[in-house]
Amino acid sequence: MTHENLFILKNLSKRFVKGKETISIFDGLDMTIPKGDFLAIMGPSGSGKTTLLNLLGGVDQPTGGEVIFDGERVDSLSESQLTKWRANNIGFIFQFYNLMPMLNAERNVELPLLLTNLSSKERMQRVHTALKLVGLEDRAKHMPSEMSGGQLQRVAIARAVVSDPKLLLCDEPTGDLDRQTADEILQMLQLLNRDFGKTIVMVTHDPAAARYASRTLHLDKGQFVEKEQLMEKSA
Amino acid sequence: MSIFSQSWAVIVMNIRSLPRRLWMSLAMVLASAVVVAVLLAFLAMAKGFEVTLQSAGAKDVAFFLRTGSAAELNSSVTRDQVNLIAEAPGIARSGNSPIVSPELYVIVDGIKKSSLTEANIPLRGLDPQGVELRQNFTLVAGRMFAPGTDELIVGEGILREFNGFDLGSEVRFGKYKWKVVGVFSTGGNVFESELWADAKVIQSLYNRGSTYQSVRAKLTPDADLEAIKAYLENDPRITQEVQTEEAYFAAQGKSLSYMAIFGRVISSVMAFGALAGALNTMYTSVADRAKEIATLRAIGFSHFSAFVGTMAEALVLALIGGIVGALSAFALFDGMNASTLGGSFTQVVFSFEMSPELVLQGVYLSLIIGFVSGFFPAWRAASVPVAVAFQGGR
Ligand SMILES: Nc1ncnc2c1ncn2[C@@H]1O[C@H](COP(=O)(O)OP(=O)(O)OP(=O)(O)O)[C@@H](O)[C@H]1O
Ligand SMILES: [Mg+2]
Numbered sequence: 001m002t003h004e005n006l007f008i009l010k011n012l013s014k015r016f017v018k019g020k021e022t023i024s025i026f027d028g029l030d031m032t033i034p035k036g037d038f039l040a041i042m043g044p045s046g047s048g049k050t051t052l053l054n055l056l057g058g059v060d061q062p063t064g065g066e067v068i069f070d071g072e073r074v075d076s077l078s079e080s081q082l083t084k085w086r087a088n089n090i091g092f093i094f095q096f097y098n099l100m101p102m103l104n105a106e107r108n109v110e111l112p113l114l115l116t117n118l119s120s121k122e123r124m125q126r127v128h129t130a131l132k133l134v135g136l137e138d139r140a141k142h143m144p145s146e147m148s149g150g151q152l153q154r155v156a157i158a159r160a161v162v163s164d165p166k167l168l169l170c171d172e173p174t175g176d177l178d179r180q181t182a183d184e185i186l187q188m189l190q191l192l193n194r195d196f197g198k199t200i201v202m203v204t205h206d207p208a209a210a211r212y213a214s215r216t217l218h219l220d221k222g223q224f225v226e227k228e229q230l231m232e233k234s235a
Numbered sequence: 236m237s238i239f240s241q242s243w244a245v246i247v248m249n250i251r252s253l254p255r256r257l258w259m260s261l262a263m264v265l266a267s268a269v270v271v272a273v274l275l276a277f278l279a280m281a282k283g284f285e286v287t288l289q290s291a292g293a294k295d296v297a298f299f300l301r302t303g304s305a306a307e308l309n310s311s312v313t314r315d316q317v318n319l320i321a322e323a324p325g326i327a328r329s330g331n332s333p334i335v336s337p338e339l340y341v342i343v344d345g346i347k348k349s350s351l352t353e354a355n356i357p358l359r360g361l362d363p364q365g366v367e368l369r370q371n372f373t374l375v376a377g378r379m380f381a382p383g384t385d386e387l388i389v390g391e392g393i394l395r396e397f398n399g400f401d402l403g404s405e406v407r408f409g410k411y412k413w414k415v416v417g418v419f420s421t422g423g424n425v426f427e428s429e430l431w432a433d434a435k436v437i438q439s440l441y442n443r444g445s446t447y448q449s450v451r452a453k454l455t456p457d458a459d460l461e462a463i464k465a466y467l468e469n470d471p472r473i474t475q476e477v478q479t480e481e482a483y484f485a486a487q488g489k490s491l492s493y494m495a496i497f498g499r500v501i502s503s504v505m506a507f508g509a510l511a512g513a514l515n516t517m518y519t520s521v522a523d524r525a526k527e528i529a530t531l532r533a534i535g536f537s538h539f540s541a542f543v544g545t546m547a548e549a550l551v552l553a554l555i556g557g558i559v560g561a562l563s564a565f566a567l568f569d570g571m572n573a574s575t576l577g578g579s580f581t582q583v584v585f586s587f588e589m590s591p592e593l594v595l596q597g598v599y600l601s602l603i604i605g606f607v608s609g610f611f612p613a614w615r616a617a618s619v620p621v622a623v624a625f626q627g628g629r
Contacts, residue, residue: 050625059533059621080537087535098530098624102251114240115535159534171625 003071006167006199007033007056012065014051025051026222029065035166038193038200040210043219049203050171052219056201057090057169058082070166087115091160091198095172097152099144105155106131106140112163130158134188150181157188161198168192170202174209186212241536245544248527249520250551256520260552263516266509267556267604268563270502271597275564277498278596279587280573285488287585291424292484296368297326297463299450299475306487307340307449312475314445319473323466325458334453336365339437343408343430345397356393358408358430360437360447368451369421377402377417382433388417390427392584395572400430411440425484428584451480506604513608517549521616528616529623542617549609550602557601561594 009031016023025048033039033056041049054060055067058074061082067075069089077085091112092098099108106127113123131137134154144152153173160168170189174182190212192198202213210216218225253260299320304310312320314337320326321333328334339360344353363379366372380386389400399406406413413432421427438445460477467473521528528541569589 050622054622054625057533059624083532083535083537086533092530092533092624094530094624098526100248100527100530102248111244111531111536112534114244115237117237 004034005032005068006035006037006070007031008066008068009055010066010068012055012067013063014048014055014060015063024222026062029222029224031217031224033199033201035199036193036197038190038212038214039202040213040216041201041203041219042205042207042210042216047219048222049219053169053171053201053203056167057092058086087112087163089165089167091163091165091168093153093156093160093168093170093173095175097144097149097156097176099152099155099159101144104141104143105136105147105158108144108155109158109162111159116163126162127158130162131155133161134158148181149177150184153177153181153185154188157185157192161192161196166199168198168200170200172203172205174204174206179208182206182209238537238539241540242543245531245536245540246547249524249544249548252524252527253548253552256516256523259516259519263509263513263552263608264556264559266512267553267601268560270505270509270604271557271560271601272564272567273505274498274502274600275561275589275593275597276568276587277501278495278593279564279568279589281492281495281498282590282593283573283585283588284494284583285492286588287423287583288425288484288488289481290422291426292479292481293368293370294479294481295454295456295458296480297323297452297454297458297460297477298480298483299452299477300448300483302474302476307338308342310448310475312337312447312450314447316473316475317447317450319470320450320452320467320475323452323477324462325455325460327453327455327458334364334368336361336368336451337434337447338365338449338451339434339441339443340448341437341441345393346399348396348398351398354397356397356430357428358387358432358437360432360434362434365434365451366431368453369426371420371422371424372426373420375418375420377415380416380432383436384433385411385413385436386416387413387430387432388419389415390429390431390584391418391420392427392572393430394418396584423586425487425583425585450475454479502600506600509604510608513549513553513604514611516552517545517608517612518615520548521545521612521619524616525619525623526626528619529621532619532621533624538617541619542613545613545616546606546609549612550605553601553605553608554598556604557598560601561597564597565589565594 009029012026012029014026016025041052043049051060055062062075065075066073074085109127109130110123113126128137128140131140134157136151136154136158139147139151147155174185177185186209189200189202193200204210299312300307300310301312317335317337321335326333326335341358342355343358345356347354375391377388380388394400400415402415402418404415406415434447437443460479463477467475467477532541568587571587573585573587
């Protein structure tokens with residue numbers, strides 16, 4: 001059975017308990033992400049964008065409600081089940097790249113493959129395919145300290161896609177880059193979405209970045225506010 | 236297997252990130268090294284002392300002291316008693332005469348080379364037969380003292396540690412002058428920390444009349460110590476008790492075993508200090524790598540790999556320290572000569588005895604330091620929230 005929707009969130013709630021205080025971030029959030037979607041999530045600081053991304057990525061668990069991924073409930077998985085689930089299904093792209101500074105580009109890209117049973121030869125083949133995809137084949141042996149921000153983010157993208165996950169989760173992927181470099185990265189995400197069928201959820205503050213997505217949701221105080229039509233008219 | 240490849244990858248990354256925490260890591264290595272070196276120094280000292288005394292005692296030599304005297308210095312045996320003891324069962328004979336050596340043991344002063352202070356040296360009076368009872372006795376230089384003269388021979392340990400005993404020199408103890416005519420070795424054991432001269436000469440110079448202080452007797456292969464004890468007890472004229480020479484020196488050798496205990500206590504206390512520092516180093520390491528740990532966890536690396544990586548780092552640092560400590564203890568102390576008070580308040584010259592087993596003990600200690608200082612930080616590493624990967628800052 002195949003499912004049209006990669007994610008369905010039903011009546012999702014998330015609360016943080018801090019001492020005696022309880023902060024409610026989401027209370028009854030519903031959301032559907034179809035397969036092949038390129039979704040941008042915008043919203044003011046503190047609106048819960050990163051929290052939502054963490055819930056989607058199995059980095060954090062909801063306080064209540066259901067998370068259905070490709071037809072299966074994942075909200076009640078144990079920590080170690082979630083860890084495996086992340087390895088199999090999710091590629092993360094971070095604002096600050098999060099590369100391992102002591103590993104060169106190809107070793108960084110190889111990391112997710114260490115969780116598979118691939119031989120080291122097969123791993124290196126895949127690593128080089130991924131580096132080629134992001135145009136950094138010739139930088140395979142370079143250390144992170146020897147690369148620019150744009151190059152680092154491209155290595156990070158190669159790392160996110162090397163194990164062929166269904167979903168890419170990006171938190172401010174261009175937040176640390178200049179306009180031109182940001183555009184290159186966003187074009188790359190677009191390519192991954194269009195030509196490789198990756199479902200992408202991207203958190204961004206930048207309306208120009210959001211324009212690369214196929215749709216944008218605005219998060220405010222834990223709820224989606226429909227600005228979609230408005231955005232399209234103005235574009 | 237993924238569990239190995241991911242753990243191995245994390246270990247490699249941790250080790251490669253060490254230069255970022257160079258000074259803290261070196262401090263941990265140093266702390267571990269010092270603790271291990273101190274432990275080994277004490278253990279080697281105790282071991283060396285024990286070996287020096289234990290190797291002096293022979294199994295087949297019976298050793299007689301006045302009942303209640305723990306050492307030769309405060310024991311005494313009259314000539315008549317010597318003759319009675321010589322008739323005990325199980326004493327070996329050469330031709331018709333029993334192989335016994337009645338001996339005197341007096342204290343003289345010498346100047347230590349290391350500190351230029353006075354220290355006690357035993358001057359032993361014995362007969363040629365007594366010399367033969369010592370295993371491994373060899374004259375390394377000069378000749379044997381002539382009976383009835385003021386000649387003496389000097390043990391190699393004394394020659395090494397004290398001034399003025401060179402072959403041919405004259406030494407003066409109190410009113411009397413002696414001439415050094417020979418240097419002897421007994422294979423490194425405690426007898427080398429003595430001066431030997433003719434028993435009769437010492438009896439007359441030190442006004443001992445015809446008394447001695449101890450008796451050594453060669454035992455026949457089938458001798459029974461219990462039978463000798465019974466013989467001694469049954470004769471009211473005899474006020475001596477018997478043990479094998481081996482047992483006597485083994486007990487004396489234990490007198491420095493408190494050094495080993497002391498060393499263990501000191502190094503345990505120091506190990507706690509080192510642990511505090513090492514824990515600090517490791518917690519810092521976890522904090523330093525928190526974002527990397529969280530990122531790996533987001534990618535799908537297990538708790539376990541984060542734990543193992545930190546644990547391995549702690550063990551490696553402590554173990555490097557342990558090895559450095561053991562090697563420096565080896566380089567500094569192995570074979571180093573020392574002298575200390577033996578059972579009779581005389582100087583016993585011995586050397587620190589480093590052995591593979593001792594080095595192993597040092598390595599174990601460092602692994603314990605590594606394990607304990609790694610465990611709790613590793614636990615923290617394993618529980619770094621994955622969400623940390625998304626937090627700001629490079
Ligand atoms: N672990 C946590 N414990 C307590 N409160 C938290 C935790 N994580 C997030 N919050 C709170 O939840 C709210 C939403 O945080 P979140 O990081 O999702 O915002 P955001 O939309 O990503 O903001 P920004 O644009 O600044 O990144 C904030 O008020 C934050 O303080
Ligand atoms: Mg955020």
